[in-house]
Amino acid sequence: MKMEKIFNKDVMAIDTYIMVKLKEKTANLKDGLTKKNRAPIALSMGAPTSNPPQALIDKLKEFLTEDNIHTYSVTRGESYFREAVSSRMKTRFGVDMDPDTEVCSILGAKDGLANLIRFIIDPKTEDKEKDIILIPDPGYASYSQMIRCSGGKDYSIPLTEENNYQPDLNNVLEQLIEDGYDKNKIKAVIINYPNNPLGVGASRQYIQSVLDFCKEHDILLISDAAYSDLYYEESEKPFSIFEFKGAKDIAVELFTLSKPYAVTGWRLGWICGNSEVVSRFAKGKSTIDNGIFKALQKACAYIMTSPQGDDYIKTSNIAYKRKRDIIVKGLQELGWDIKPENIPNTTFYLWVPIPRKYNSCVDFCNDMLEKSGIVIVPGSAFGKYGEGFFRISYVCSDEKLQEVIDRMKADGFRY
């Protein structure tokens, strides 16, 4: 059987997800590295390694024995989950969100994004005929692949130090036209603040300009708010796009339980905002899944609206800040010029230039793995503007982070 005949060419072109590739490569090298006292330390996955809140686990256990809990759920999510979302949006952001019309559950932000993208794109094979979605670059590695395998075109919004990671979308539009694309093909813009992999947030003024741009051009704004609860300074507390007047006219926002409550394996989140978009999305998705296991929804509804949930987030943010400081101090000792104003106060990522003697981020990351057992992600995995950088995900223990610095010192990795 010829796979080219069975699968469409965009799916055929998709490579194994970068994190999976790194995991496989690390597994192959593990024995050799362990023998030379360099057992792999993963700073690659954006997945918390701590335990979820105890109250969440206890509630899940309790709900497992309830009547009717093991049967199909519904795509939109159980009413108790949607009501908890609505309540969370109010207490966390001061935003009103109607649980019946403006909220839909998703199996994590990845599922929400992948389905939303394929529902809005009319698949085409010719490059210039494709529907376009503007995506942050560097940005979450899945955006471009989701768009391509849905038959669409991803077009980069360059996030650079020069534009303070908040580029004027009018400049992006100009460039897109110069590149020969039809601006009327732009269906959506994805923004992601706080940003993976950069760890940066956006100003309110910038978000207002993005909303104005989307309104002017009749484009859907998709805000990926996966990291909105990971912040270390009250002054940089991430906000929701729905804190802006009129945002519901043109926008949806996606949230996930994965990161704030360390439940990446549970697959739970929500999309909210424009009721017509949410409704279309829910209809489309109802042909694909039957929602999320009810016990998970119920336990998550509890934690999102309980003081234990907020305490957990506070405590883990204190721990992440400490971890960030260990890694920043270590890199500074190794010659990296990380200025106080450039130290990120959101997410658990650090975006760092590769040492001067390297021309390629892949070469540097390969050396770090093969010589020192340190697993980091090359910047180019996040887009063409990521070359020259690497991403550290500081989710492991403090001791392991110190060990990373000690190994880099011993093995001659300096800026």
Ligand SMILES: Cc1ncc(COP(=O)(O)O)c(C=O)c1O
């Ligand atoms: C920016 C961003 N969006 C979405 C996701 C997906 O999160 P999940 O599917 O676990 O909710 C991730 C995961 O790393 C991410 O970094």
